[in-house]
Amino acid sequence: MLPTASSTIGAPGAASVLAAGSGRGRPRKDPPVNVPSGSKYCFRCHSVLPLASFATDNKTYDSKRADCRACDNAASAARDKHRRALRNMRLAAGLTR
Numbered sequence: 001m002l003p004t005a006s007s008t009i010g011a012p013g014a015a016s017v018l019a020a021g022s023g024r025g026r027p028r029k030d031p032p033v034n035v036p037s038g039s040k041y042c043f044r045c046h047s048v049l050p051l052a053s054f055a056t057d058n059k060t061y062d063s064k065r066a067d068c069r070a071c072d073n074a075a076s077a078a079r080d081k082h083r084r085a086l087r088n089m090r091l092a093a094g095l096t097r
């Protein structure tokens, strides 16, 4: 056993709010920066944003989506673009359903 617990290596005062495990799901990642309460870290654009920037999702531990709205919109736009491209290919090949 180590007598002194100098455990925090790189994190500047890591918030232990995430440690409240409810026993469900996989363990959550710790944000690499200090996140004040009322804010949330977006792992996609790597920035700390107010909770209002995150869409509601009742399936998650904090009822907020993991990605901010901007990232969410960008991802869904990319998804739409991809689906449209696939559809156009199918149309061009005469493979429509």
Ligand SMILES: [Zn+2]
Residues within 6 Å of the ligand: 042, 043, 044, 045, 046, 047, 067, 068, 069, 070, 071, 072
């Ligand atoms: Zn984001």
